[in-house]
Amino acid sequence: MLKKLFGFDAAVNSVRTEIIAGITTFLTMAYILAVNPSIFSALADQGMLTNAVFTATALAGIIGTLIMAVWAKKPFGLAPGMGLNAFFVFTVCLGMGYSWQFALTAILIEGIVFILLSVFKVRELIVDSIPNGMKAAISVGIGLYIAFIGLKSAGIIVASESTFVTLFDLTDRAGLLALIGIFVTGLLVVLNVKGGILWGILATTLLGIPMGVTHFAGVTSAPPSIAPIFFQFQWDQILTWDMLIVVCTFLFIDMFDTIGTVVGVSMKAGMIDENGKIDKIGRILMADAVATTAGSCLGASTTTTYIESAAGVGEGGRTGLTAFVIACCFALALFFSPLFLAIPSAATGPALVIVGVMMCSSITKVEWNNYSEAIPAFFTMLLMPLCYSISEGIMIGVIVYVLMNAFSGKANRSKISVTMWVLAALFVLRYALNGLRAAGLF
Numbered sequence: 001m002l003k004k005l006f007g008f009d010a011a012v013n014s015v016r017t018e019i020i021a022g023i024t025t026f027l028t029m030a031y032i033l034a035v036n037p038s039i040f041s042a043l044a045d046q047g048m049l050t051n052a053v054f055t056a057t058a059l060a061g062i063i064g065t066l067i068m069a070v071w072a073k074k075p076f077g078l079a080p081g082m083g084l085n086a087f088f089v090f091t092v093c094l095g096m097g098y099s100w101q102f103a104l105t106a107i108l109i110e111g112i113v114f115i116l117l118s119v120f121k122v123r124e125l126i127v128d129s130i131p132n133g134m135k136a137a138i139s140v141g142i143g144l145y146i147a148f149i150g151l152k153s154a155g156i157i158v159a160s161e162s163t164f165v166t167l168f169d170l171t172d173r174a175g176l177l178a179l180i181g182i183f184v185t186g187l188l189v190v191l192n193v194k195g196g197i198l199w200g201i202l203a204t205t206l207l208g209i210p211m212g213v214t215h216f217a218g219v220t221s222a223p224p225s226i227a228p229i230f231f232q233f234q235w236d237q238i239l240t241w242d243m244l245i246v247v248c249t250f251l252f253i254d255m256f257d258t259i260g261t262v263v264g265v266s267m268k269a270g271m272i273d274e275n276g277k278i279d280k281i282g283r284i285l286m287a288d289a290v291a292t293t294a295g296s297c298l299g300a301s302t303t304t305t306y307i308e309s310a311a312g313v314g315e316g317g318r319t320g321l322t323a324f325v326i327a328c329c330f331a332l333a334l335f336f337s338p339l340f341l342a343i344p345s346a347a348t349g350p351a352l353v354i355v356g357v358m359m360c361s362s363i364t365k366v367e368w369n370n371y372s373e374a375i376p377a378f379f380t381m382l383l384m385p386l387c388y389s390i391s392e393g394i395m396i397g398v399i400v401y402v403l404m405n406a407f408s409g410k411a412n413r414s415k416i417s418v419t420m421w422v423l424a425a426l427f428v429l430r431y432a433l434n435g436l437r438a439a440g441l442f
Helices: 002-006 015-029 032-046 050-072 084-093 100-119 122-129 132-153 173-190 196-207 241-269 281-298 309-314 320-335 345-365 371-387 390-406 418-438
Strands: 078-080 157-160 164-167 303-305
Touching: 002 050, 002 320, 015 196, 015 309, 015 320, 015 345, 032 050, 032 078, 032 084, 050 078, 050 281, 050 303, 050 320, 078 281, 084 100, 084 241, 100 122, 100 241, 100 281, 122 241, 122 281, 122 418, 132 157, 132 241, 132 309, 132 345, 132 371, 132 390, 173 196, 173 345, 196 345, 241 281, 241 303, 241 309, 241 345, 241 390, 241 418, 281 303, 309 345, 371 390, 390 418
Parallel strands: none
Antiparallel strands: 078 303, 157 164
């Protein structure tokens, strides 16, 4: 039964391992249930109610992850994505002056385009065209990126006017708790404790109670209604230039965030064969596309595959059973939101740091003595955390790869596939259009 539904094989893994992996992934991505409503609170006076956003966020996570569990049978969690939600609120609505209904319409169109691209295997073609060295670099870059997210969310790395970022003030209790959490979680992993990352999160949460960082505000609550934001679309401007720009921006960011996440986590899980092919990549991308479309109907921003899925993979999750557990946790969170949201970022941040370490193992698969491979890989890895974006790291990496190999001799030019040429051209065009728009030229 489990094999048919989720691709689970008892000869390879155990149900307990998959359950622990699912809970671990959920705990590392549960912050979206608090962060997403907080970001959308800027639109509350326009009718996008914060409580409704909370429910829509959880429901989008349930639907998207269930599709991934049953259709793709892979251990990935989905939910409305960070970065894309900020673009929705602060650029489209508050910056460009459009309604949140306009933005939801753009996401619906983007989701439909994604489905079409998946049906015609365009996204699969893009993934397969990325060289193996770049795939390894993407995995390492995501590791550095999620480690940086963990350090930042935990309060260990803070903003600085003179150096952009710096270490926290040692008097900050949240930062101290996070340092303890990194030590505890790291030690559990070193000692090969089963479920070490999950136990690290729970132990750090409990340690946060006497330190005054963990605060419990109750246990249960009824899920708020999504009626105010359900199926709220605006059709009168779907043929405008701004709609095209918004849809394309959502499309680019979501596509390459998803591709980067799938490639990176799949490499960590050993789901990439010797030819660089990812098992069931078409179904994975289709699940993501359908989740985005369904999420827009619920009133949620773009739903995407989460890099925090690497936490569950690090605990041994390999099949759709892990994703099913994640979906169940989202369902529970609808009714136990005060309890789930009591887990502080100082407890989940250390888990992301340790997972980041785990994901850097593929760095040896980059040909560092071949600079036509090494330089693009380096830019890919470096720019993901510095730009705070998986997609930007991939885009710049592809452009540098094509340019570096195109101008370094005939033998290297032959390594560039047609798809890579097209991608590089599209990325350059995207940056050019963004520059022209910022300059007010159109």
